Amino acid sequence: MAGSVLSGAERDRRLLERIRDLHGSLAPDLAWLARTVGEEVPRPDILRDLGERLADLGADLITRADELDAEVRAGLPEHGWLPEAGARRRALAVAHQVGPHPLRCGPIFLAVCGAACFPFYGTDPTGRTARHEQCEKCLHVH
Numbered sequence: 293m294a295g296s297v298l299s300g301a302e303r304d305r306r307l308l309e310r311i312r313d314l315h316g317s318l319a320p321d322l323a324w325l326a327r328t329v330g331e332e333v334p335r336p337d338i339l340r341d342l343g344e345r346l347a348d349l350g351a352d353l354i355t356r357a358d359e360l361d362a363e364v365r366a367g368l369p370e371h372g373w374l375p376e377a378g379a380r381r382r383a384l385a386v387a388h389q390v391g392p393h394p395l396r397c398g399p400i401f402l403a404v405c406g407a408a409c410f411p412f413y414g415t416d417p418t419g420r421t422a423r424h425e426q427c428e429k430c431l432h433v434h
């Protein structure tokens with residue numbers, strides 16, 4: 293199977309297995325560490341093994357999160373500004389910034405200032421979001 297490309301669901305399942313494995317081995321590792329710290333110097337090989345496992349898993353989780361962020365962003369305007377959801381009728385809604393890691397809650401996206409936004413214009417190919425005033429808070433957080 294060398295060179296085969298795993299589906300996102302299969303990769304997510306493997307990540308979950310690795311987290312479960314880590315979860316299962318952390319309790320004995322922690323018990324051992326707690327016993328040795330203060331009495332003797334911890335064994336560097338065991339510390340390194342744990343550190344490498346955490347770093348490897350962490351790097352793979354961050355990579356997967358970046359891929360998922362990119363998928364979410366692909367459905368949003370490239371500039372990341374979305375009109376506020378539920379704004380008063382007829383008034384032009386304030387636009388907020390969803391940032392590099394858009395938080396999704398059903399059809400709503402949470403802006404970096406915490407406002408709920410809705411991608412009215414999808415990827416906004418005609419730049420309609422530019423007509424909206426930009427949120428001051430989002431301008432400073434972004």
Ligand SMILES: [Zn+2]
Pocket residue numbers: 387388389403404405406407427428429430
């Ligand atoms: Zn905002």
